[in-house]
Amino acid sequence: MRHKRKVGVVSVALLAASVAACSSGGGGGAGGGSTSGAQSLKGQHLEVIAEWSGAEQASFQAVLDGFTKKTGASITYTSGGDNTSVLVNTRVAGGNPPDVALIAQPGEVNQLAAKSQIFPMTGDAAAATKANFSNSWQQLGTINGQLYGVFFKAANKSVVWYNTQDFANAGVQPPTTWDQFLTVSKTIADSGVAAMAIPAGDGWPATDWFENIYLRTAGVDKYNQLTQHKIPWTDPSVITALQTWADYLKQSGVVEPGATQLSFTQSEADVFGGSPKAAMLYEGDFVGTDITKLGKFKVGDTAKFFNFPNINGSQPAVVSGGDEAVALKNTPAAMALMAYLASPEAAAIWAAKGGFTSANSKLDPSVYPDDTTRQIAQALVSSQSVVFDMSDQTPPAFGGQKSADEWNILSAFVGNPSNPAATAAQLEAAAKKDYAGS
Numbered sequence: 001m002r003h004k005r006k007v008g009v010v011s012v013a014l015l016a017a018s019v020a021a022c023s024s025g026g027g028g029g030a031g032g033g034s035t036s037g038a039q040s041l042k043g044q045h046l047e048v049i050a051e052w053s054g055a056e057q058a059s060f061q062a063v064l065d066g067f068t069k070k071t072g073a074s075i076t077y078t079s080g081g082d083n084t085s086v087l088v089n090t091r092v093a094g095g096n097p098p099d100v101a102l103i104a105q106p107g108e109v110n111q112l113a114a115k116s117q118i119f120p121m122t123g124d125a126a127a128a129t130k131a132n133f134s135n136s137w138q139q140l141g142t143i144n145g146q147l148y149g150v151f152f153k154a155a156n157k158s159v160v161w162y163n164t165q166d167f168a169n170a171g172v173q174p175p176t177t178w179d180q181f182l183t184v185s186k187t188i189a190d191s192g193v194a195a196m197a198i199p200a201g202d203g204w205p206a207t208d209w210f211e212n213i214y215l216r217t218a219g220v221d222k223y224n225q226l227t228q229h230k231i232p233w234t235d236p237s238v239i240t241a242l243q244t245w246a247d248y249l250k251q252s253g254v255v256e257p258g259a260t261q262l263s264f265t266q267s268e269a270d271v272f273g274g275s276p277k278a279a280m281l282y283e284g285d286f287v288g289t290d291i292t293k294l295g296k297f298k299v300g301d302t303a304k305f306f307n308f309p310n311i312n313g314s315q316p317a318v319v320s321g322g323d324e325a326v327a328l329k330n331t332p333a334a335m336a337l338m339a340y341l342a343s344p345e346a347a348a349i350w351a352a353k354g355g356f357t358s359a360n361s362k363l364d365p366s367v368y369p370d371d372t373t374r375q376i377a378q379a380l381v382s383s384q385s386v387v388f389d390m391s392d393q394t395p396p397a398f399g400g401q402k403s404a405d406e407w408n409i410l411s412a413f414v415g416n417p418s419n420p421a422a423t424a425a426q427l428e429a430a431a432k433k434d435y436a437g438s
Helices: 012-019 054-071 081-093 106-114 123-132 135-140 164-170 178-190 204-218 220-227 236-249 264-272 287-294 332-341 344-351 371-382 396-400 405-415 420-436
Strands: 045-050 074-079 100-103 149-156 159-163 194-197 278-283 303-307 317-327 385-388
Touching: 045 081, 045 332, 054 074, 054 332, 054 344, 081 100, 081 106, 100 106, 100 149, 100 332, 106 317, 106 396, 123 149, 123 332, 135 149, 149 332, 149 344, 149 371, 159 164, 159 264, 159 287, 164 178, 164 278, 178 194, 178 236, 178 278, 194 264, 204 220, 204 236, 204 264, 204 278, 204 317, 204 385, 204 405, 220 236, 220 385, 236 405, 236 420, 264 278, 264 287, 287 303, 287 371, 303 371, 317 332, 317 371, 332 344, 396 405, 396 420, 405 420
Parallel strands: 045 074, 045 100, 194 278, 317 385
Antiparallel strands: 100 317, 149 317, 159 278, 159 303
16 A cells, blocks of 8 residues: 655745755855855755666765765665666555655656655755756656656767777768768678667667657657657657668668667677677767776777767757656755755766766856766757657656566567558557556
8 A cells, every 4th residue: 555645844944044055056066165054954864765876876975975064964875776666666655765766767756746655846946946957857857737856867868879990990970860870880881890789688778769760750749749648659750760760770780680689788898898799889878987887998089979860850859868856755854955956066076977967057067077978968958859768758567667568569679670550559559558557
Protein backbone atom coordinates (compact mmCIF):
# COMPACT_ATOMS: atom_id res chain seq x y z
CA MET A 1 0.00 0.00 0.00
CA ARG A 2 1.26 3.48 -0.85
CA HIS A 3 0.95 5.98 1.97
CA LYS A 4 -0.23 9.52 1.38
CA ARG A 5 1.90 11.57 3.72
CA LYS A 6 0.69 14.54 5.65
CA VAL A 7 1.92 17.80 4.15
CA GLY A 8 4.16 19.64 6.55
CA VAL A 9 3.94 23.37 7.17
CA VAL A 10 6.95 25.21 5.76
CA SER A 11 8.30 28.09 7.80
CA VAL A 12 8.96 30.82 5.25
CA ALA A 13 11.31 32.66 7.57
CA LEU A 14 13.42 29.58 8.24
CA LEU A 15 13.43 28.65 4.56
CA ALA A 16 14.60 32.09 3.51
CA ALA A 17 17.39 32.07 6.07
CA SER A 18 18.55 28.57 5.21
CA VAL A 19 18.83 29.05 1.47
CA ALA A 20 19.94 32.66 1.21
CA ALA A 21 23.55 31.68 0.77
CA CYS A 22 22.67 28.62 -1.33
CA SER A 23 20.79 30.48 -4.04
CA SER A 24 23.11 33.47 -4.39
CA GLY A 25 25.81 31.79 -6.43
CA GLY A 26 26.09 34.67 -8.89
CA GLY A 27 27.74 33.69 -12.15
CA GLY A 28 28.71 30.20 -11.12
CA GLY A 29 31.92 30.34 -9.15
CA ALA A 30 33.59 27.35 -7.62
CA GLY A 31 31.36 27.33 -4.54
CA GLY A 32 32.41 27.51 -0.93
CA GLY A 33 32.61 30.97 0.55
CA SER A 34 31.67 32.17 3.97
CA THR A 35 29.24 30.15 6.02
CA SER A 36 28.78 32.87 8.63
CA GLY A 37 25.11 33.16 9.58
CA ALA A 38 24.13 30.35 7.25
CA GLN A 39 24.03 27.41 9.67
CA SER A 40 20.25 27.52 10.20
CA LEU A 41 19.83 23.81 9.42
CA LYS A 42 22.57 22.62 11.74
CA GLY A 43 21.60 19.37 13.42
CA GLN A 44 19.14 18.38 10.72
CA HIS A 45 19.69 15.34 8.51
CA LEU A 46 18.57 14.58 4.97
CA GLU A 47 18.76 11.60 2.66
CA VAL A 48 19.18 11.91 -1.10
CA ILE A 49 18.72 9.08 -3.60
CA ALA A 50 20.12 9.24 -7.16
CA GLU A 51 21.51 6.82 -9.70
CA TRP A 52 25.17 7.89 -9.54
CA SER A 53 27.99 5.65 -8.34
CA GLY A 54 31.78 5.66 -8.63
CA ALA A 55 33.32 8.88 -9.94
CA GLU A 56 29.90 10.46 -10.52
CA GLN A 57 28.92 9.75 -6.93
CA ALA A 58 32.13 11.37 -5.71
CA SER A 59 31.40 14.49 -7.77
CA PHE A 60 27.82 14.72 -6.52
CA GLN A 61 29.04 14.18 -2.96
CA ALA A 62 31.18 17.29 -3.37
CA VAL A 63 28.01 19.18 -4.33
CA LEU A 64 26.21 17.87 -1.25
CA ASP A 65 29.20 18.76 0.91
CA GLY A 66 28.84 22.33 -0.32
CA PHE A 67 25.27 22.38 0.98
CA THR A 68 26.41 21.00 4.33
CA LYS A 69 29.09 23.66 4.60
CA LYS A 70 26.56 26.41 4.00
CA THR A 71 23.63 25.19 6.06
CA GLY A 72 25.01 22.80 8.65
CA ALA A 73 22.63 20.03 7.57
CA SER A 74 24.15 16.58 7.15
CA ILE A 75 23.24 14.42 4.17
CA THR A 76 23.29 10.67 3.53
CA TYR A 77 23.55 9.76 -0.14
CA THR A 78 22.10 6.46 -1.41
CA SER A 79 22.91 5.19 -4.90
CA GLY A 80 20.08 3.40 -6.66
CA GLY A 81 21.97 2.77 -9.90
CA ASP A 82 19.78 1.61 -12.79
CA ASN A 83 17.06 0.71 -10.28
CA THR A 84 16.68 4.18 -8.77
CA SER A 85 13.00 4.48 -9.68
CA VAL A 86 12.27 1.06 -8.19
CA LEU A 87 14.14 1.98 -5.01
CA VAL A 88 12.29 5.28 -4.65
CA ASN A 89 8.90 3.65 -5.17
CA THR A 90 9.74 0.89 -2.70
CA ARG A 91 10.78 3.43 -0.09
CA VAL A 92 7.64 5.49 -0.67
CA ALA A 93 5.45 2.40 -0.43
CA GLY A 94 7.11 1.53 2.86
CA GLY A 95 6.45 4.96 4.31
CA ASN A 96 10.16 5.80 4.42
CA PRO A 97 10.88 8.12 1.48
CA PRO A 98 14.13 10.05 1.10
CA ASP A 99 13.96 13.83 1.44
CA VAL A 100 15.02 14.40 -2.17
CA ALA A 101 15.47 12.08 -5.14
CA LEU A 102 16.98 12.70 -8.56
CA ILE A 103 15.05 10.77 -11.19
CA ALA A 104 15.93 10.44 -14.87
CA GLN A 105 12.40 9.62 -16.10
CA PRO A 106 9.85 12.46 -16.10
CA GLY A 107 7.19 9.81 -16.70
CA GLU A 108 8.06 8.35 -13.30
CA VAL A 109 7.91 11.84 -11.75
CA ASN A 110 4.44 12.32 -13.25
CA GLN A 111 3.26 9.13 -11.60
CA LEU A 112 4.65 10.18 -8.22
CA ALA A 113 2.92 13.56 -8.52
CA ALA A 114 -0.39 11.94 -9.49
CA LYS A 115 -0.28 9.99 -6.22
CA SER A 116 0.72 13.05 -4.14
CA GLN A 117 4.04 11.40 -3.30
CA ILE A 118 6.18 14.40 -4.26
CA PHE A 119 5.62 18.05 -3.37
CA PRO A 120 5.58 21.24 -5.45
CA MET A 121 8.55 23.53 -4.92
CA THR A 122 7.92 26.56 -2.74
CA GLY A 123 9.71 29.73 -1.68
CA ASP A 124 13.35 30.05 -2.71
CA ALA A 125 13.34 26.62 -4.34
CA ALA A 126 10.76 27.73 -6.89
CA ALA A 127 12.33 31.19 -7.21
CA ALA A 128 15.82 29.81 -7.92
CA THR A 129 14.51 27.45 -10.58
CA LYS A 130 12.57 30.22 -12.32
CA ALA A 131 15.54 32.59 -12.18
CA ASN A 132 18.19 30.15 -13.41
CA PHE A 133 16.47 27.88 -15.95
CA SER A 134 14.82 28.65 -19.27
CA ASN A 135 11.09 28.34 -19.68
CA SER A 136 11.46 25.07 -21.58
CA TRP A 137 13.29 23.45 -18.66
CA GLN A 138 10.77 24.88 -16.18
CA GLN A 139 7.94 23.40 -18.24
CA LEU A 140 9.61 19.99 -18.13
CA GLY A 141 9.47 20.19 -14.33
CA THR A 142 5.86 21.43 -14.25
CA ILE A 143 2.87 19.12 -13.78
CA ASN A 144 -0.70 20.44 -13.90
CA GLY A 145 0.54 23.98 -13.53
CA GLN A 146 2.74 23.31 -10.48
CA LEU A 147 6.55 23.30 -10.50
CA TYR A 148 7.79 20.04 -8.98
CA GLY A 149 11.31 19.49 -10.25
CA VAL A 150 14.61 21.04 -11.26
CA PHE A 151 16.93 19.32 -13.71
CA PHE A 152 20.24 19.42 -11.89
CA LYS A 153 22.25 17.35 -14.36
CA ALA A 154 21.45 17.52 -18.07
CA ALA A 155 22.71 15.60 -21.07
CA ASN A 156 23.10 16.56 -24.70
CA LYS A 157 21.97 13.39 -26.46
CA SER A 158 22.47 14.73 -29.96
CA VAL A 159 26.19 14.20 -30.56
CA VAL A 160 28.09 11.66 -32.64
CA TRP A 161 31.53 10.66 -31.38
CA TYR A 162 34.20 9.55 -33.83
CA ASN A 163 37.70 8.14 -34.12
CA THR A 164 39.69 10.84 -35.90
CA GLN A 165 42.17 8.36 -37.38
CA ASP A 166 39.41 6.40 -39.11
CA PHE A 167 38.06 9.63 -40.58
CA ALA A 168 41.54 10.57 -41.79
CA ASN A 169 42.10 7.11 -43.28
CA ALA A 170 38.81 7.34 -45.19
CA GLY A 171 39.49 10.93 -46.22
CA VAL A 172 36.20 12.26 -44.82
CA GLN A 173 35.17 15.24 -42.70
CA PRO A 174 32.44 15.42 -40.04
CA PRO A 175 29.07 15.77 -41.78
CA THR A 176 26.44 18.41 -41.01
CA THR A 177 23.54 17.06 -43.10
CA TRP A 178 21.89 13.65 -43.24
CA ASP A 179 22.88 13.16 -46.88
CA GLN A 180 26.49 13.87 -45.98
CA PHE A 181 26.15 11.49 -43.04
CA LEU A 182 25.03 8.69 -45.36
CA THR A 183 27.94 9.36 -47.73
CA VAL A 184 30.56 9.64 -44.99
CA SER A 185 29.37 6.41 -43.35
CA LYS A 186 29.45 4.49 -46.63
CA THR A 187 32.91 5.86 -47.46
CA ILE A 188 34.24 4.73 -44.07
CA ALA A 189 32.68 1.30 -44.55
CA ASP A 190 34.33 1.05 -47.98
CA SER A 191 37.68 1.86 -46.36
CA GLY A 192 37.50 -1.41 -44.41
CA VAL A 193 36.03 -0.53 -41.00
CA ALA A 194 32.43 -0.46 -39.84
CA ALA A 195 31.19 3.11 -39.73
CA MET A 196 28.89 2.95 -36.72
CA ALA A 197 28.51 0.92 -33.53
CA ILE A 198 24.85 0.80 -32.47
CA PRO A 199 24.36 -0.78 -29.02
CA ALA A 200 20.81 -1.97 -29.65
CA GLY A 201 21.33 -4.80 -27.17
CA ASP A 202 20.66 -2.35 -24.33
CA GLY A 203 17.48 -0.99 -25.90
CA TRP A 204 17.60 2.64 -24.85
CA PRO A 205 20.22 3.72 -27.43
CA ALA A 206 17.81 2.59 -30.15
CA THR A 207 15.13 4.89 -28.75
CA ASP A 208 17.61 7.78 -28.77
CA TRP A 209 18.36 7.19 -32.46
CA PHE A 210 14.67 7.30 -33.31
CA GLU A 211 14.08 10.44 -31.23
CA ASN A 212 16.82 12.42 -32.93
CA ILE A 213 15.62 11.45 -36.39
CA TYR A 214 11.97 12.08 -35.52
CA LEU A 215 12.69 15.51 -34.03
CA ARG A 216 14.40 16.55 -37.26
CA THR A 217 11.86 15.08 -39.67
CA ALA A 218 8.63 15.83 -37.75
CA GLY A 219 9.44 18.87 -35.61
CA VAL A 220 8.88 19.80 -31.96
CA ASP A 221 5.08 19.88 -31.98
CA LYS A 222 4.73 16.41 -33.44
CA TYR A 223 7.48 15.17 -31.10
CA ASN A 224 5.54 16.37 -28.07
CA GLN A 225 2.26 14.98 -29.42
CA LEU A 226 3.80 11.56 -29.98
CA THR A 227 5.40 11.64 -26.52
CA GLN A 228 1.95 12.14 -24.97
CA HIS A 229 0.39 9.64 -27.39
CA LYS A 230 -1.88 12.35 -28.77
CA ILE A 231 -1.06 11.01 -32.22
CA PRO A 232 -0.66 7.29 -32.92
CA TRP A 233 2.63 5.59 -33.67
CA THR A 234 1.13 4.69 -37.03
CA ASP A 235 1.09 8.40 -37.96
CA PRO A 236 2.84 8.99 -41.32
CA SER A 237 5.45 11.12 -39.53
CA VAL A 238 6.60 8.06 -37.56
CA ILE A 239 6.86 5.92 -40.65
CA THR A 240 8.85 8.66 -42.40
CA ALA A 241 11.33 8.75 -39.51
CA LEU A 242 11.65 4.97 -39.41
CA GLN A 243 12.18 4.86 -43.18
CA THR A 244 14.87 7.54 -42.91
CA TRP A 245 16.63 5.47 -40.28
CA ALA A 246 16.18 2.28 -42.30
CA ASP A 247 17.93 3.91 -45.27
CA TYR A 248 20.96 4.32 -43.02
CA LEU A 249 20.81 0.90 -41.39
CA LYS A 250 20.51 -0.98 -44.66
CA GLN A 251 23.75 0.34 -46.16
CA SER A 252 26.16 -2.54 -46.57
CA GLY A 253 28.95 -2.63 -43.99
CA VAL A 254 27.92 0.59 -42.26
CA VAL A 255 26.66 -0.86 -38.96
CA GLU A 256 28.99 -3.03 -36.88
CA PRO A 257 27.72 -6.64 -36.99
CA GLY A 258 25.81 -7.98 -33.98
CA ALA A 259 24.11 -4.69 -33.10
CA THR A 260 21.08 -6.33 -31.52
CA GLN A 261 23.34 -8.01 -28.94
CA LEU A 262 25.81 -5.15 -28.51
CA SER A 263 25.81 -3.44 -25.10
CA PHE A 264 26.45 0.27 -24.68
CA THR A 265 29.61 -0.34 -22.66
CA GLN A 266 30.98 -2.69 -25.30
CA SER A 267 30.13 -0.24 -28.08
CA GLU A 268 32.30 2.39 -26.41
CA ALA A 269 35.20 -0.06 -26.30
CA ASP A 270 34.55 -1.08 -29.90
CA VAL A 271 35.11 2.51 -31.05
CA PHE A 272 37.52 3.92 -28.47
CA GLY A 273 39.18 0.88 -26.87
CA GLY A 274 42.42 -0.92 -27.58
CA SER A 275 41.16 -2.73 -30.71
CA PRO A 276 38.61 -0.49 -32.45
CA LYS A 277 36.02 -2.16 -34.66
CA ALA A 278 33.96 0.88 -35.70
CA ALA A 279 34.61 4.54 -36.42
CA MET A 280 31.61 6.23 -34.80
CA LEU A 281 29.22 5.97 -31.87
CA TYR A 282 26.11 8.08 -31.57
CA GLU A 283 25.17 8.79 -27.96
CA GLY A 284 25.17 11.52 -25.35
CA ASP A 285 27.84 13.81 -23.99
CA PHE A 286 28.53 11.31 -21.20
CA VAL A 287 30.48 9.19 -23.71
CA GLY A 288 33.34 11.68 -23.37
CA THR A 289 33.88 10.71 -19.73
CA ASP A 290 33.90 7.02 -20.63
CA ILE A 291 36.41 7.57 -23.43
CA THR A 292 38.76 9.14 -20.91
CA LYS A 293 38.29 6.19 -18.56
CA LEU A 294 39.18 3.75 -21.32
CA GLY A 295 42.50 5.56 -21.62
CA LYS A 296 43.22 4.78 -25.29
CA PHE A 297 41.92 7.96 -26.93
CA LYS A 298 42.06 11.62 -25.96
CA VAL A 299 38.85 13.61 -26.10
CA GLY A 300 39.30 16.66 -28.29
CA ASP A 301 42.27 15.09 -30.11
CA THR A 302 41.92 11.49 -31.27
CA ALA A 303 38.25 11.35 -30.17
CA LYS A 304 35.98 14.16 -31.29
CA PHE A 305 32.28 14.73 -31.87
CA PHE A 306 29.92 16.43 -34.29
CA ASN A 307 26.30 17.41 -33.74
CA PHE A 308 23.65 14.99 -34.95
CA PRO A 309 23.12 16.04 -38.59
CA ASN A 310 20.17 18.06 -39.79
CA ILE A 311 17.64 16.37 -42.06
CA ASN A 312 16.04 18.16 -45.00
CA GLY A 313 17.21 21.54 -43.72
CA SER A 314 16.00 21.11 -40.14
CA GLN A 315 17.14 23.74 -37.63
CA PRO A 316 19.74 22.93 -34.93
CA ALA A 317 18.02 20.63 -32.44
CA VAL A 318 18.92 18.74 -29.28
CA VAL A 319 17.35 15.77 -27.57
CA SER A 320 18.24 16.18 -23.93
CA GLY A 321 18.20 13.95 -20.91
CA GLY A 322 18.62 14.79 -17.29
CA ASP A 323 18.26 13.96 -13.64
CA GLU A 324 15.33 15.80 -12.07
CA ALA A 325 15.47 16.65 -8.38
CA VAL A 326 12.12 16.29 -6.61
CA ALA A 327 11.13 16.66 -2.98
CA LEU A 328 9.49 13.66 -1.32
CA LYS A 329 9.20 15.51 2.00
CA ASN A 330 7.72 18.98 2.35
CA THR A 331 10.16 20.33 4.92
CA PRO A 332 12.30 23.47 5.09
CA ALA A 333 15.45 21.34 4.82
CA ALA A 334 14.25 19.51 1.70
CA MET A 335 13.21 22.76 0.03
CA ALA A 336 16.51 24.37 0.98
CA LEU A 337 18.37 21.56 -0.74
CA MET A 338 16.14 21.93 -3.82
CA ALA A 339 16.98 25.64 -3.94
CA TYR A 340 20.67 24.86 -3.68
CA LEU A 341 20.51 22.32 -6.51
CA ALA A 342 18.86 25.01 -8.65
CA SER A 343 21.75 27.42 -8.08
CA PRO A 344 24.68 28.01 -10.47
CA GLU A 345 26.98 27.55 -7.48
CA ALA A 346 25.95 23.92 -7.00
CA ALA A 347 26.24 23.22 -10.74
CA ALA A 348 29.71 24.78 -10.85
CA ILE A 349 31.09 22.35 -8.26
CA TRP A 350 30.44 19.32 -10.47
CA ALA A 351 31.04 21.14 -13.76
CA ALA A 352 34.59 21.95 -12.71
CA LYS A 353 35.27 18.26 -12.13
CA GLY A 354 34.11 17.21 -15.61
CA GLY A 355 31.55 14.66 -16.77
CA PHE A 356 28.71 17.11 -16.24
CA THR A 357 26.48 19.30 -18.37
CA SER A 358 24.12 21.85 -16.86
CA ALA A 359 20.93 23.41 -18.17
CA ASN A 360 21.42 26.23 -15.65
CA SER A 361 21.57 29.38 -17.79
CA LYS A 362 23.46 31.29 -15.10
CA LEU A 363 26.39 28.86 -14.99
CA ASP A 364 29.57 30.51 -16.28
CA PRO A 365 30.83 28.34 -19.20
CA SER A 366 34.42 28.99 -18.16
CA VAL A 367 33.85 26.61 -15.24
CA TYR A 368 33.84 23.62 -17.61
CA PRO A 369 37.27 21.97 -17.71
CA ASP A 370 37.71 21.71 -21.49
CA ASP A 371 36.57 23.11 -24.82
CA THR A 372 34.76 19.91 -25.80
CA THR A 373 32.45 20.06 -22.79
CA ARG A 374 31.85 23.77 -23.37
CA GLN A 375 30.89 23.12 -26.99
CA ILE A 376 28.48 20.35 -26.00
CA ALA A 377 26.89 22.55 -23.33
CA GLN A 378 26.65 25.44 -25.76
CA ALA A 379 24.74 23.26 -28.23
CA LEU A 380 22.31 22.40 -25.44
CA VAL A 381 21.81 26.06 -24.53
CA SER A 382 21.74 27.60 -28.03
CA SER A 383 19.76 25.11 -30.11
CA GLN A 384 16.44 26.41 -31.40
CA SER A 385 14.69 23.13 -30.64
CA VAL A 386 15.39 21.39 -27.32
CA VAL A 387 13.21 18.49 -26.22
CA PHE A 388 13.53 15.95 -23.44
CA ASP A 389 14.21 12.29 -24.15
CA MET A 390 10.88 10.95 -25.37
CA SER A 391 11.13 7.45 -23.91
CA ASP A 392 11.91 8.86 -20.47
CA GLN A 393 8.66 10.84 -20.54
CA THR A 394 6.46 7.88 -21.44
CA PRO A 395 4.99 5.28 -19.06
CA PRO A 396 7.86 3.09 -17.79
CA ALA A 397 6.40 -0.06 -19.37
CA PHE A 398 6.57 1.59 -22.78
CA GLY A 399 9.88 3.44 -22.76
CA GLY A 400 11.29 4.18 -19.32
CA GLN A 401 12.70 0.95 -17.93
CA LYS A 402 14.62 -2.20 -18.83
CA SER A 403 12.82 -4.43 -21.34
CA ALA A 404 10.29 -1.69 -22.08
CA ASP A 405 8.22 -2.37 -25.18
CA GLU A 406 9.68 0.50 -27.20
CA TRP A 407 13.21 -0.64 -26.35
CA ASN A 408 12.51 -4.15 -27.60
CA ILE A 409 10.68 -3.12 -30.77
CA LEU A 410 13.24 -0.55 -31.89
CA SER A 411 16.15 -2.85 -31.04
CA ALA A 412 14.62 -5.47 -33.30
CA PHE A 413 14.22 -2.81 -35.99
CA VAL A 414 17.97 -2.16 -35.93
CA GLY A 415 18.50 -5.82 -36.78
CA ASN A 416 15.74 -5.92 -39.41
CA PRO A 417 14.72 -2.49 -40.77
CA SER A 418 12.82 -3.91 -43.72
CA ASN A 419 9.27 -2.88 -42.78
CA PRO A 420 8.89 0.52 -41.06
CA ALA A 421 5.09 0.39 -41.31
CA ALA A 422 4.94 -2.93 -39.47
CA THR A 423 7.28 -1.60 -36.77
CA ALA A 424 5.06 1.48 -36.36
CA ALA A 425 2.04 -0.80 -35.93
CA GLN A 426 3.87 -2.78 -33.23
CA LEU A 427 4.75 0.43 -31.42
CA GLU A 428 1.16 1.66 -31.54
CA ALA A 429 -0.19 -1.61 -30.16
CA ALA A 430 2.29 -1.43 -27.28
CA ALA A 431 1.55 2.24 -26.62
CA LYS A 432 -2.20 1.64 -26.40
CA LYS A 433 -1.59 -1.05 -23.78
CA ASP A 434 1.10 0.77 -21.78
CA TYR A 435 -0.47 4.24 -21.71
CA ALA A 436 -3.81 2.77 -20.65
CA GLY A 437 -2.11 0.97 -17.77
CA SER A 438 -0.15 3.96 -16.48
